[in-house]
Amino acid sequence: MTLRNYVIRRILVVIPVFLLISMVIFFMVHAAPGDPTRILVGERSRVPPEVMEDFVKRLGLDQPVPVQYVLWLGRLLQGDLGYSFQNEKPVITIIGERVQLTLELMILAEIVSVIVAVVLGVIAAVKHYSIIDGLTSVVALIGYSLPNFWLGLMLILVFGVQLRLFPVGGTQTLGIPFPTPLHALGDHLRHLVLPISVLVLVWTAYLFRMVRTSMLDVLGQDYITTARAKGLRERVVIYKHALRNALLPVITYEGYSIGYLFAGAAVIEYIFTWSGLGQFIVEMTVLRDYPSVIAISVIIAIMVLLANLAADIAYAFADPRIRYD
Amino acid sequence: MDNSLNTELEAETKVYKPSRATRLFTIWRKLKRSRLAVSGLGIVIFLSLIAVLAPIIAPDPNLMGVARLPPSVEHPFGTDSRGRNMLSLVIYGARVSLYVGFGSVALELLIGLGFGMIAGYFGGIIDEILMRITDVIMTLPELLLLILAVSIFEVKSIHYIILIMGVIGWPFVARVVRSEFLTLRERTYVEAAHSMGASSWRIIIHHILPNTLSTIVVIATMEIPWYIFYEASLTFLGFGDPSTASWGVLLELGADYIRAQWWMVTFPGLALFFTSLGFNLFGDGLRDALDVKQSVR
Numbered sequence: 001m002t003l004r005n006y007v008i009r010r011i012l013v014v015i016p017v018f019l020l021i022s023m024v025i026f027f028m029v030h031a032a033p034g035d036p037t038r039i040l041v042g043e044r045s046r047v048p049p050e051v052m053e054d055f056v057k058r059l060g061l062d063q064p065v066p067v068q069y070v071l072w073l074g075r076l077l078q079g080d081l082g083y084s085f086q087n088e089k090p091v092i093t094i095i096g097e098r099v100q101l102t103l104e105l106m107i108l109a110e111i112v113s114v115i116v117a118v119v120l121g122v123i124a125a126v127k128h129y130s131i132i133d134g135l136t137s138v139v140a141l142i143g144y145s146l147p148n149f150w151l152g153l154m155l156i157l158v159f160g161v162q163l164r165l166f167p168v169g170g171t172q173t174l175g176i177p178f179p180t181p182l183h184a185l186g187d188h189l190r191h192l193v194l195p196i197s198v199l200v201l202v203w204t205a206y207l208f209r210m211v212r213t214s215m216l217d218v219l220g221q222d223y224i225t226t227a228r229a230k231g232l233r234e235r236v237v238i239y240k241h242a243l244r245n246a247l248l249p250v251i252t253y254e255g256y257s258i259g260y261l262f263a264g265a266a267v268i269e270y271i272f273t274w275s276g277l278g279q280f281i282v283e284m285t286v287l288r289d290y291p292s293v294i295a296i297s298v299i300i301a302i303m304v305l306l307a308n309l310a311a312d313i314a315y316a317f318a319d320p321r322i323r324y325d
Numbered sequence: 326m327d328n329s330l331n332t333e334l335e336a337e338t339k340v341y342k343p344s345r346a347t348r349l350f351t352i353w354r355k356l357k358r359s360r361l362a363v364s365g366l367g368i369v370i371f372l373s374l375i376a377v378l379a380p381i382i383a384p385d386p387n388l389m390g391v392a393r394l395p396p397s398v399e400h401p402f403g404t405d406s407r408g409r410n411m412l413s414l415v416i417y418g419a420r421v422s423l424y425v426g427f428g429s430v431a432l433e434l435l436i437g438l439g440f441g442m443i444a445g446y447f448g449g450i451i452d453e454i455l456m457r458i459t460d461v462i463m464t465l466p467e468l469l470l471l472i473l474a475v476s477i478f479e480v481k482s483i484h485y486i487i488l489i490m491g492v493i494g495w496p497f498v499a500r501v502v503r504s505e506f507l508t509l510r511e512r513t514y515v516e517a518a519h520s521m522g523a524s525s526w527r528i529i530i531h532h533i534l535p536n537t538l539s540t541i542v543v544i545a546t547m548e549i550p551w552y553i554f555y556e557a558s559l560t561f562l563g564f565g566d567p568s569t570a571s572w573g574v575l576l577e578l579g580a581d582y583i584r585a586q587w588w589m590v591t592f593p594g595l596a597l598f599f600t601s602l603g604f605n606l607f608g609d610g611l612r613d614a615l616d617v618k619q620s621v622r
Binding site: 013016017020021024025028029031032033138141142144145146147148149150153154156157161162259260262263264266267270281282285286288293297300301304305308 | 361457458460461464465466467468469472473474476477478479550554557558561562563564576580583584587590591594597598601602605606609
C-alpha cells in the first residue's frame with residue numbers, strides 16, 4: 001500500500017467509527033429510564049408545557065427513535081449541538097465560554113510534562129542501572145500509582161489549607177478589583193499552580209516510563225552499535241539516531257491518549273472548581289442535562305478520532321514499515 | 326527392559342517440557358531478583374490478608390463514637406464525621422476495592438479474551454468487525470463512558486459498577502490478545518496441529534492460548550489498580566454506591582472536612598495509593614520475569 005492509499009483508507013475508517021459512536025451515545029441516552037423528552041429537556045428544569053410542545057415538534061421528538069437519530073445527526077452535522085434548558089443557552093455557547101480554560105490547563109501541563117519526561121527518560125535510559133535511573137524510575141512509579149484526585153486533595157490540604165500558599169479552587173479571586181490586567185493575570189496564574197502540578201506529576205510519570213522503555217529498546221538495537229562503531233560522538237548517537245526512533249511510539253501514545261488526558265483533567269477541574277469543559281460535563285451529568293452531556297461526548301469523540309488519525313498518519317510518514325499492516 | 330525405556334523417555338520429556346511447578350519456580354527465581362517486585366507482591370498479599378481477615382482484626386466499622394477525633398493510640402487513623410473508626414473503615418474498604426479490582430478484571434478478561442481470540446485467529450471480516458467495535462468503545466475515555474453509563478442507568482450498586490467496568494474495559498485486552506494470536510497462529514506448531522486434524526477450537530484453546538498466558542497475567546495485574554482508581558474516582562465524583570464504605574466513599578465524605586480534619590482524606594487515599602503501588606511493582610516485576618513486551622497503558 002502506498003502512503004497516499006494508506007492515508008485515504010485511514011481517513012475513511014473514521015467515518016463509520018464516528019457514526020457508530022454517535023449511535024452509541026444517542027441510543028444510550030434514549031435507553032435511560034424515564035420519558036426521553038423530559039430527559040432531553042432536563043429533568044430538573046422547569047419548562048412551561050407550551051415551550052415543551054414546541055420543542056418536541058421542532059426537534060421531532062415525537063418521531064420513532066431511529067428517525068430522531070437521523071434528525072439529530074443532521075443537526076449535528078450542521079453545527080447545531082442542541083440547547084441546554086438548565087443553562088438556558090445553546091450548548092455551543094457554553095462550550096465556547098469554557099473551552100479556553102480546559103485547553104489552557106491541558107496544553108500547559110502537556111508541554112511541561114513532555115519536556116520533563118523526555119529529558120529524564122533519556123538520561124535514565126542512557127545511564128541504565130545507575131543511581132539516577134533507579135531514583136527516577138521509583139519516583140515515576142510512585143507518580144504513576146498516585147490517584148490523581150487524591151493528589152489534588154493532598155495539594156489542597158498542604159499548600160492551600162495548611163501553608164496558605166495557593167488558592168484552593170476557582171480561576172480568579174472574586175470580589176477584589178485588580179489595578180492592572182497584569183495583576184489579574186498573576187492572580188489567575190496562582191490559581192493555576194495546584195491543578196497544573198497534579199496533571200504534570202501524573203502525566204510526567206506516565207510519559208517518563210514510556211520514553212525510558214522505548215529508549216532502552218532502541219539503544220539495544222544493532223544500528224546503534226553500528227553508529228558507535230563508526231566512531232560517532234555519543235551525543236550524536238543518542239540524540240540523532242536513538243531519540244528520534246524512540247519518540248515514535250511516544251507520539252502515537254500521545255495521539256491515542258488525548259481522551260484519557262481529558263478525562264483526567266476533568267476530575268482535576270472538578271476538584272479545583274476550574275470552570276472548564278471537564279467540570280461542566282461532570283456537573284451536567286449530575287444534573288442530568290443530557291443535551292450538554294451528549295454534545296460534549298460527541299465533541300470528545302471527534303477530538304479523539306482526529307488525534308488518533310493524526311498519530312497514525314504521522315507514524316506512517318515517519319516509519320514506512322507500518323503501511324503494510 | 327520396558328521400564329528402563331519408559332524412564333529414559335520420561336527423563337527426555339522432562340528435559341524438553343518442564344513441569345508446571347518447575348516453570349513456576351523459574352518465574353519465582355527471576356522475580357525474586359527484583360527487590361521492588363517482591364515488595365510489590367508483599368503488599369498485594371498483605372492487602373489480601375487484611376481484606377479477608379477484616380472481621381477478625383478490625384472492630385466493627387459501623388460503631389459510632391465521638392466524631393472527628395484526630396489520630397490517637399485508640400483511633401490510629403482518627404474518627405470520621407459520624408464518629409466511626411477510620412482505621413476500621415479503611416481496612417473494610419480494602420474488601421470493596423479488591424472486589425472491584427479482581428471482579429472487573431475477571432470480567433474484562435472473559436470478554437476481551439473471547440473477542441481477541443476470535444478476531445486474531447480467524448481474521449478477515451470477523452476481525453474487521455470486532456476491531457471496529459473496540460475502536461468505538463475505546464474512543465470515549467473509560468472514565469467518561471463510566472460516568473455516562475452509571476448516571477444514565479441510575480446505577481447505584483457496586484456490583485453493577487463492576488459489570489459496567491468490565492463491559493467498557495475489555496477492548497484493550499481484546500486488542501492485545503488479538504495481536505498475540507496474529508503472530509502465534511503463523512507458528513509451525515500451529516501448522517503441525519492443523520495437519521494432524523486438530524479443530525480450530527482445539528488449536529485456539531490448547532495450542533495458542535497457553536502461550537499468551539504470560540501477557541494476560543501481566544495485563545491483569547496492571548489493570549487491577551486502574552479499576553480500583555476508576556471506582557474511587559466515580560464514587561468521589563458522586564456516582565458511586567453510597568451503601569458501601571469503599572475508599573472512594575470515604576474520600577468523598579472526607580473532602581468536605583479537608584479544612585479542619587486532615588486525616589479523613591489522607592488515610593483512605595494513602596490506602597488507595599499503597600494498593601496501586603503494590604500491584605504496579607508486582608506487575609513490573611512479573612513483566613520482566615515473564616519477559617513480556619508490553620508497554621504501559
